[in-house]
Amino acid sequence: MKFLIFPLLFIAFYLQPYIGFAQYLPSDHYKHVVAEKVLNQIAMAKGDNRTVPSFRISKDKKNIAMYFAGENEHFIYLDEKVYDVCVGMGKDSLNALACIIGHELGHYYEDHSDHFGFNTEFAKHDQKTLEDVADKFSLFFGAVAGYDTPRVFPLILNKVYDAYGKSDKLAGYPDLQDRQSIVKSAINEISDFINIYRVGQNLYAIHRFQEAKDCMEFIQNHYPSKIVHNNIGVCNLSLYLNSNNNQEAYPYIYPFEFEVRVKRMKEISKLSKRDHSFTLIDEAIQLFKEAIHIDPYYETAYINLACAYSIRGNQDASSGTINELQLFLEREGKSLSENAYLIKGISKALNEDYTNAQKAFDHVTSDSDINQFNHSVLKAESGKDASYFDDFRNWVITYFNNEDQEVNHKIALERNKEVIDGKLPQDIHEGATYKEINLGNWASVFFRDDGTSLNYIYAGKDIEVKMIIALDNNEASTFKGIHFNDDYQKITTSNYYGYPSFRWNKKPLSIIVYDHGNIGFLLEDNRVVNWFAWAITE
Template sequence: MENLNNQIFKIMAVLMCSFSCLILAQSDTNTEKQVRLVFNQLVSVYGSAKPQPKLEFVKKEKLPIQPARYSPSPNPKIEIDVALYKICQTFDKDSLNALAVVLSHELTHYYNDHTFCSDYAFANFKSNAELQKKIGQASYNARIEKESEADIKGFFFSAAAGFQPHGLQGLLIEKIYSNYKLADIQKGYPSKQERIVIAKNAENTAAQLYEHFKNGLSALENKQYDVAIELFTKANSQVPFRENWNNIGVAYARKALALKVSSKAEIENPVRFLYPLEVENKSRLLNERTRSLDDTTEEMVKLLNESQSAFEKALQLDPSFYKSRINLACVYDLQGKHNSAIAEITEKLPEEARASKEARRLLAIACYNAYMEEKAEKIWMELKM
């Protein structure tokens, strides 16, 4: 009987151990899944032509000296210590926001080609005395500059991705230093207190830039195009952002559209000739001219050139930003480059984007203006316009 009990006890012990391991494995899997979701959401907002860096997870019994770091070579990657997620969870409802702050900071290092300054709260060469000696004070100042840039852009893109990073930078650094048992002062690297000051100053700057972005959107919606252009330009001063450039292009194009002389076909069927750039075109069609046609044309040309330049800059940052591609096609059509507009839609957009209502509506307008009325009519019929 005693042997039987011992056997049962051993079997139960094995099962409990297996069950515990399974729970731990599931926990790690869920953590990695959550981190990847936040990571991918941030990458989509950065909108860069650079390929997405690899995301790797570090799992060690002892805490590594770096909770998160960007490694530029041999292949660009961002390493995240699984234990960092637990630190972020201590922020409760702000856990994902805290995680986004760290990930976005590291993504800024990657997208801006930073090398020596590549970890969130600690120096990756802290123990290399020879390297410290070579780098010297100039590089120390450069590190502070890059940390500040990563904090500013990291905050901005976190907010742009829909997270709420406000007030988290300094608290995160405090918790990371505490949990990872990092010394407050390390040779060749800002002290903990300096790092917190850098982060808070950067957050104030980034918050103002993001405010410009949001206010620019409101101005654009309210047809205050000059105000919108000024605000988006201010936001772009430190964070060149594809959405900023796209919105600048939209503002210039809408200003140009207000000057456009409407054709008979547009007046008779305004819905068909509503450019994807426009909210509505009734005011444009009813607009009375108070200036000569020559003056209007000259100003419209200038505005469309500015608009084209802005959309091209958005596409330089992210060639797959199809919203700007369609908007650029609108500008080409307004400039009289109807075949170029058609080519942007039919040759440079992937099939899924070509099938969107915005792309097909613009294609119909460009075809009509390029004297392909039958093709335009077919598209409009398909769109039930």
């Protein structure tokens, strides 16, 4: 793959006529739809209040891929032939598209004001520093968006050179060996951050909130984005609620939380006053505001900001945040999500405005644990249910005992048999084959890539978490026989793992965790992308 910069002098003479007369696929063509979705997902992972560049697929076979910085509008172009080359990579086709499109997005977001891309006609010269920056953008934010960019980037590079007949020594182009060297250097650097992000996500899933926060703050110092701001804020909210001795003072389950099983695990006695030490919450509020400043349409940050205000006891600010979000969305012809209505209803209920709380909850119709539980709490509060107010703990226990028998039944799991690539998490030890990343605050992460699995050791001041993640190219299965691409329904049947301890929904991705088996699954569109096992020593 080759990315070139063109002086403005040549753009004025050559590029404008080309743009005007080139033929493009219509925007509803399936190739355009697929490629533009990849572009938007990477742009969303970055998070920015700038408009995403317009996207076009050219029927001509001249430019390969190109970013054009116009005066009033920015464009990213992709040859249809490149799309077809990516399709030829089979299951890696979307990963390959993400590498190429992400690189051009990198030129845009890194404010490279000239014009970049492959081309066979214009004057050509290579600026390795700028290409390196764009490569790193593509690698990191492509991975955050869910694409395996580090593994596939070198592969698609070779494919594109071959498809366009660009030999290793073609005049005007960098040698393939030089281009590979630039990409390899970028991969070596970015792989650290990708691995820290991945282990941080899983640490959050197993309720190691401080350790997850350490990972996210390390990334924030190097690759700040709205998503990382948001994730650190959510860690703060979770740390606060997890350490709060008065958790019964928060009878509703907030949309940022894991699903309702978390309430079942807590010792709940009676309703009481809230803790008034809000340092973590105040920090979270600022983080969510920073995420919104980066992207004023970032709905997730608005919802989490509303949750933070509500936890802090400022229900009016919570409702007002959702009202502000609603105005933004209406300008775009969109409506609030269920989670937005849910936190709006919670804030109204905590202000004892049960009428408007119910109006908000009427928009919360999906049949999930969190929604069912919150509907029941509102019904008990608004109906002045004596059993709810007299003995809150017993009310919660009764609620769960009345659930479906399948939900309440816990399958016996054998954590010491959940080997991945022949290893149990407790058996891995850092050594010469592991790379160490110092996170600061007496914490380090050691990791090793074994090809079909990843090995991680988070070593903190008072805790050690060992984790092995099976990748999507791992042809083995879990001890109970779950493979890559198996669906959620299969995992949760009584023949396999049953109902999870926790389920973290962030469509299309979700993580389900079985605390009593120390195993979890990452799913996309309800199908297994990878699974992981862990062991903790404190």
